[in-house]
Amino acid sequence: xNNNPLFAVAAVYDNPDKIISAVTKIAxxxxxxxxxxxxxxxxxxxxxxKLKSSKLGFITLFFGLMGAATALLLAWWTLSVDYxxxxxxxxxxxxxxxxxxxxxxxxLLATVSTVICMLTFFFRFPANSYPIHDTQYMKDVSGDKxxxxxxxxxSRFDLTELTILFNETGAVRIDQIYLPAKxxxxxxxxxxxxxxxxxxxxxxxxTYFSLNKLMYMEPFDWxxxxxKQSVQKMSAFYSDExxxxxxxxxxxxxxxxxxxxxxxxxxxxxxxxxxxxxxxxLELGKKKFLTFCSPCHGNFADGDSxxxxxxxxxxxxxxxxxxxxxxxxxxxxxxxxxxxxxxxxSQVTREERWSIINYLRVLQKAKNASDADLKMxxxxxxxxxx
Amino acid sequence: MDNKENIxxxxxxxxxxxxxxxxxxxxxxxxxAPLEKKANKNFYISLALSGTALLIGVVCIAxxxxxxxxxxGNNQPVGWAFDIVNFVFWVGIGxxxxxxxxxxxxxxxxxxxxxxxxxxxxxxxxxxCAALFPVLHTxxxxxxxxxxxxxxxxxxxxxxxxxxxxxxxxxSTYFTVSLVFWYIGLxxxxxxxxxxxxxxxxxxxxxxxxxxxxxxxxxxxxxxxAYMLLAGFATPLVLSVHTIVSxxxxxxxxxxxxxxxxxxxxxxxxxxxxxxxxxxxxxxxRKIFHLEQIITLNHLxxxxxxxxxxxxxxxxxxxxxxxxxxxxxxPTEQFVFINRAFGPYAWAYWIMISCNVxxxxxxxxxxxxxxxxxxxxxVILVNVGMWxxxxxxxxxxxxxxxxxxxxxxxxxxxxxxxxxxxxxGLFFTLVILFTxxxxxxxxxEVKAVTEGAQPQHHGVSDHE
Numbered sequence: 001x002n003n004n005p006l007f008a009v010a011a012v013y014d015n016p017d018k019i020i021s022a023v024t025k026i027a028x029x030x031x032x033x034x035x036x037x038x039x040x041x042x043x044x045x046x047x048x049x050k051l052k053s054s055k056l057g058f059i060t061l062f063f064g065l066m067g068a069a070t071a072l073l074l075a076w077w078t079l080s081v082d083y084x085x086x087x088x089x090x091x092x093x094x095x096x097x098x099x100x101x102x103x104x105x106x107x108l109l110a111t112v113s114t115v116i117c118m119l120t121f122f123f124r125f126p127a128n129s130y131p132i133h134d135t136q137y138m139k140d141v142s143g144d145k146x147x148x149x150x151x152x153x154x155s156r157f158d159l160t161e162l163t164i165l166f167n168e169t170g171a172v173r174i175d176q177i178y179l180p181a182k183x184x185x186x187x188x189x190x191x192x193x194x195x196x197x198x199x200x201x202x203x204x205x206x207t208y209f210s211l212n213k214l215m216y217m218e219p220f221d222w223x224x225x226x227x228k229q230s231v232q233k234m235s236a237f238y239s240d241e242x243x244x245x246x247x248x249x250x251x252x253x254x255x256x257x258x259x260x261x262x263x264x265x266x267x268x269x270x271x272x273x274x275x276x277x278x279x280x281x282l283e284l285g286k287k288k289f290l291t292f293c294s295p296c297h298g299n300f301a302d303g304d305s306x307x308x309x310x311x312x313x314x315x316x317x318x319x320x321x322x323x324x325x326x327x328x329x330x331x332x333x334x335x336x337x338x339x340x341x342x343x344x345x346s347q348v349t350r351e352e353r354w355s356i357i358n359y360l361r362v363l364q365k366a367k368n369a370s371d372a373d374l375k376m377x378x379x380x381x382x383x384x385x386x
Numbered sequence: 387m388d389n390k391e392n393i394x395x396x397x398x399x400x401x402x403x404x405x406x407x408x409x410x411x412x413x414x415x416x417x418x419a420p421l422e423k424k425a426n427k428n429f430y431i432s433l434a435l436s437g438t439a440l441l442i443g444v445v446c447i448a449x450x451x452x453x454x455x456x457x458x459g460n461n462q463p464v465g466w467a468f469d470i471v472n473f474v475f476w477v478g479i480g481x482x483x484x485x486x487x488x489x490x491x492x493x494x495x496x497x498x499x500x501x502x503x504x505x506x507x508x509x510x511x512x513x514x515c516a517a518l519f520p521v522l523h524t525x526x527x528x529x530x531x532x533x534x535x536x537x538x539x540x541x542x543x544x545x546x547x548x549x550x551x552x553x554x555x556x557x558s559t560y561f562t563v564s565l566v567f568w569y570i571g572l573x574x575x576x577x578x579x580x581x582x583x584x585x586x587x588x589x590x591x592x593x594x595x596x597x598x599x600x601x602x603x604x605x606x607x608x609x610x611x612a613y614m615l616l617a618g619f620a621t622p623l624v625l626s627v628h629t630i631v632s633x634x635x636x637x638x639x640x641x642x643x644x645x646x647x648x649x650x651x652x653x654x655x656x657x658x659x660x661x662x663x664x665x666x667x668x669x670x671x672r673k674i675f676h677l678e679q680i681i682t683l684n685h686l687x688x689x690x691x692x693x694x695x696x697x698x699x700x701x702x703x704x705x706x707x708x709x710x711x712x713x714x715x716x717p718t719e720q721f722v723f724i725n726r727a728f729g730p731y732a733w734a735y736w737i738m739i740s741c742n743v744x745x746x747x748x749x750x751x752x753x754x755x756x757x758x759x760x761x762x763x764x765v766i767l768v769n770v771g772m773w774x775x776x777x778x779x780x781x782x783x784x785x786x787x788x789x790x791x792x793x794x795x796x797x798x799x800x801x802x803x804x805x806x807x808x809x810x811g812l813f814f815t816l817v818i819l820f821t822x823x824x825x826x827x828x829x830x831e832v833k834a835v836t837e838g839a840q841p842q843h844h845g846v847s848d849h850e
Contacts, residue, residue, distance in 0.1 A: 016841040036603040039410070039578065040834035041610050044841055045603050054611040060619075074535060078543035087547045100552040100630050104559040107619045107626075111563050114612055115570060119597060122608045127598035141601050142581035144410035144833070219452055220528060 004178040007131040009162050010149035011171035012140050016042050019146040022169035023048040026150065029165070033154040037132070037141035056122065060114045067109030071102040129180070137175045149177065259335050259345070270328025275354040277361065285359030288352045292344060301363050312340045317360060318367045327357050403496050403835045406679040410833045413680065417827045418579060420675050425822060428674070436814035443808005446801045447522065455525050457801045463787040464796035469523040470634075471776040472806055475659070476516035476813075477557065477631055478652075478772060481624055482660025483509025484564060487571070488620035491613070497688060499831035500680045504671065505664050506568040507826075511816040512663075513561045515809040520553070522805070549633040556630040563623055567616050570609075573599050574830040628656040635779065642722040642783030645710060651703035658696035658742070659772035661689050662765040667817060669762050671826060680827055683756050690755045693768065697746035700775075704743065718788070726782045730795065734778050741771025 013019040016038075023036055027050045036045060046053075079085065080092035090097060119125045132138050132149065141147040150162055166174050214220055229235055231244040238245070252258060261267035275281050290299065298304040301317035316322070334353050337343040348356070365373070404413070450457055460467045483505035490498035521527040533554045535544045544551050577599035580592035599605065632652035635643035665686060672681040711723040726735050745767045754760045781796050820826065833839060 016839065020841045035600075037601045038603060038606070039601055040574075040830040040839070041603065041606040042841060046607055049603060051604070051607055054608045056608050056611045057615060060615050075546040078535060079546055083541065083543055085545075087545060090547055094547055097547040100549075100626070100633070101546055101555045103622075103626055104552075104555040107623045108559040108562060111616050111619050112566055114615055115566050118608050118612050123597075123605055125597040125599075126594075127600075128593050130598060130600060132600060133598070138600070139581045142578045143414055219454075219526070 004181060006152045007177045007179045008149040008151045009159055009166075010132070010137045010147055010175045010177055011166035011169075012137060012173045012175070013146045013148075013170065014144075014172050015170070016146060018170045019148060020044055020048050022166065022171070023148055025165055025169065026148065026162075029161075030156050031150050031154050032156075033151040035149060035151075037138070037147045037149070039142060039144060039146075042146070056114060056118055059117045060110045063113035064106050064110035067106040068102050070109070071105035072098060075101065131179050132177055134180075135175065135177055137177060140173075145172070261332055262336060264332075264336070265338075267329075267332055270326055270332055273327035273331075273354055273357060275351065275358060277358040281355045282359050282362060284352065285355035285357070288348060289356050289359050292348055293356060296341075300367070301360060314341065318364055323364050323368065327354075327361075330357050330360065402837065403499065403682075404680055404832060404837075405682050405684075408679055408836065410836060410839070413832055413836065414578065414582065414829055416675075416677060416680065417825050417829050417832070418582065420822055421579065421825065422583070429818070429822065433815065433818050436811050436818060439807050439811025440815050441808075441811070442804050443811050446804030446808060447518075449801055450522060450805070451527070455523070457799060459796055459798040459802050461794060461796065463792050463794050464781055464784045466780050466784065467796050468798050468802040468806060469519045471773065471780055472809060473516050473519035473523075474631055474652075474776045474780075475773050476512045476519070476809065478628065478656035478659045478776075479663045480509040480512035480516065480560070480564070480660065481628060481653070481656035482664045483507070483512075484560075484567075484620050484624040485657055485660065486664070487567060488617040488624065491617045492621060496835045497685055499835050500677075500682070500685055500827055501664065501668060501689075502831065503568075503571060503828045504668060504826050505660075506564060506571065507820050507824075508660075508664060508667065508813075508817065509564045510561065510568060511813050511820075512660075513557065513564065514816070515813050517557060517561065518809060518812070519805075520557075549630065549637045552630045553634060556627045560623060560627045563616070563620055567620060570613065570616065571828055571831070572824065573597060574601060574609075575825045575828060577601060578829050579825065625653055628652045635783075640783055641716070641719045642726070642779070645707060647703055647706055647710070651700065654696045654699035654703065655742075655772060655775060658693060658700055659769060661693050661696070662768035662772070665689050665693070665761060665765045666769065669758055669765075671821060675821065675826065677827060680832055683758075686758070686761060687752075687755045690749045690761055693765065694746055694749040697742060697749075697768070701743035704739065722783060722786065725786055726778060729782065729786070731778065731782045731785070734774050735782070738771050738774040738778050741767045742775060745771075 011022065013022065019036065019038070020042065023034075023045065026034055027048060034049075036042075036049060038045070075098040076093050079087075079094075084092050086092075087094075137147055137149070150157060163174060215222075216224075218225065229237075229243050233243045234241050235243040247253060261270070289301075293301075295307060296305045296311065296314050297317060298306075303314050303316035305311065305313050307313075331353055333341065334348065334356070335343060335345045344353075369377075408416070455469075458468065460469070483502075486498050486505040487502040487509075490502075521530050524530060532538070533544065533551070544554075573596055576592050576596035578601075580589055580596050583589050583592060629649040629652065632648035636645060636648040638644060668681055668686070672678050708723050708727075711719045726732075745764050748754045748760070748764060754764070785796055786793050
């Protein structure tokens with residue numbers, strides 16, 4: 001141990017008055033790199049050591065203000081900008097109601113950051129390998145003694161002078177503290193690798209269990225399993241065991257007038273198209289046409305089914321017959337069905353049916369455009385300035 | 387010893403904080419003894435008892451989580467019942483710790499050193515018990531993350547106007563700050579234990595916990611500053627927490643809750659119940675661990691005086707509620723209070739009045755203030771009374787709704803009682819484990835207030 005360089009010379013006292021006078025002398029002699037270790041703070045030591053007052057308060061002030069600003073900005077931005085809601089008739093920025101949270105966040109940030117800054121920046125903790133640790137000196141000052149040490153690194157360091165000073169001021173014991181031998185640990189020790197590996201395995205197991213098992217167990221499964229009847233499930237209640245129910249025969253739903261030509265192959269009269277061919281109507285029509293009509297009629301109504309002969313191919317919708325049909329008759333076919341085509345009334349709503357018809361008219365026009373139509377279209381596009 | 391003291395006591399002079407001329411090394415030995423000796427049979431018996439209570443609570447909570455809170459007695463119109471009663475009760479218990487560690491620190495009450503650490507630990511455990519209840523009350527505690535403002539996939543934010551959100555911030559801030567305050571106080575003690583222990587494992591644990599503290603005055607200087615700053619923040623914090631808890635009620639428009647007296651009334655009640663709990667537990671701790679010279683009768687007497695004072699504040703608040711009901715001239719308000727004292731829950735009301743207002747009056751007598759048996763009975767009664775205070779406030783205000791057709795009664799189920807028992811089990815299990823694993827009294831603070839601990843002359847002193 002004595003082969004190591006000297007870190008400091010230390011003296012132990014058993015009386016608070018003696019240490020105060022010893023420290024006063026050391027500070028007056030011009031030593032700067034010295035420290036006092038006492039089991040509890042001694043009154044008057046700040047002055048004896050000539051310490052400037054702690055600057056910790058500025059950190060508290062800064063982070064306290066940050067806490068207040070964070071809370072107010074968060075409350076303002078979330079409730080007035082990002083998702084404004086009127087709550088209890090209060091304004092979006094209801095300052096009195098935000099004060100409690102502002103206060104709490106001020107306290108939280110101020111205190112926690114004061115402590116963290118003190119431990120990490122002021123004390124440079126954790127510091128378990130400081131030279132005075134594990135010495136008899138440290139054991140004494142941890143219990144009931146008072147100690148002071150002067151570091152060998154001090155420019156005025158003089159071992160004999162300090163020993164005399166310590167003896168004069170009534171030191172119980174004088175120690176020489178040496179720097180501990182430097183210990184070097186290789187990064188990839190088997191122990192460390194084992195530790196890493198077990199952390200990996202444990203983390204994987206926990207993650208797998210919580211994401212793939214726990215989330216599907218009651219009661220953590222977001223109420224996936226409920227006692228209500230869902231449409232595709234069997235019902236023990238109804239005699240036909242169907243979970244999904246159809247309306248009672250002979251009843252009419254509110255706001256829903258039944259189609260009056262239902263069941264007639266060729267009705268004597270048909271309905272008028274109530275929807276103008278606006279772009280939103282045509283968008284909806286295109287979407288529904290591609291979903292419900294195109295499997296058999298083809299994406300462009302050419303009658304080129306995607307069903308590969310599993311079902312009868314319908315005729316093209318660009319024939320003269322189809323183009324001269326009234327809107328109402330096409331509506332009748334969709335609603336009522338025709339030949340091999342079943343009724344689509346349960347899948348496609350009334351508005352959607354009219355929208356599909358409007359879209360079909362666009363397809364028919366596009367497939368069978370004459371030169372006059374092209375001129376017209378060109379004229380329109382020029383007059384639009386495009 | 388007690389009798390001799392009763393005669394010699396002279397309140398005109400400051401009483402010694404530590405009795406019996408203990409040396410500093412004796413103090414260390416006394417405080418560290420539970421950590422260094424092997425646990426005896428009594429330790430395991432008490433741990434088994436509190437552990438059983440805790441396990442009953444765990445089972446009841448599991449039943450609640452699996453079946454939903456329908457297993458509780460809550461109903462329409464009594465939507466808040468045991469869950470919120472217990473929450474307010476436990477948060478209140480916690481307030482004594484911060485009061486002792488922060489407010490008495492700012493008032494330079496040197497006697498706080500003997501009890502501060504223990505009271506702070508009780509604060510933390512009590513807040514843990516308290517937090518359990520509102521989280522269970524939500525029904526699905528694993529979704530409790532939504533209580534905090536973070537950008538989530540629903541694009542929703544919390545409502546900063548709601549007292550329930552204030553509660554979340556108040557209780558979580560209170561817990562964090564109490565924990566930090568407690569840990570900061572423990573660091574020098576962990577360092578002292580590190581330097582006295584002979585066991586290698588303990589030394590590693592204490593080294594990690596003490597972070598390498600050196601008792602250096604260059605550290606003490608910042609440490610004392612930080613302690614003062616923390617005390618300065620914890621003081622308004624502790625007042626704010628129960629104020630905000632009272633806002634849960636006072637901000638509503640329910641007769642019986644909608645009163646401006648609630649914040650000070652709740653804070654006084656919290657300190658009242660908290661001190662009662664601290665005295666209850668300390669009476670056992672000082673006996674079991676032979677800390678009578680550090681936690682002296684003088685300490686207990688001072689706490690009993692605080693209980694007497696806050697008990698009368700609470701009594702004043704009870705009277706004022708009735709006065710305001712009469713003075714406001716609001717018939718529903720008057721009905722609620724007459725119903726409280728003479729309605730179906732009158733028994734709960736009179737338990738509350740007798741335990742909180744009448745029995746503490748016995749503390750006017752010095753003999754009773756300094757008798758451990760008498761004070762144990764009274765402080766336990768105060769704990770019971772304060773639990774009933776919350777029961778009375780919550781249940782009696784709710785059970786008579788505005789329309790007589792919506793009137794109802796509340797009776798708790800076995801599960802309700804099981805969770806309440808479990809919270810006591812959790813609290814006492816943590817307290818027992820704490821006394822066995824950490825210094826229950828601050829070593830550095832008590833050493834600093836013994837005779838001759840500080841320099842006699844203050845030639846270069848910067849304060850005092």
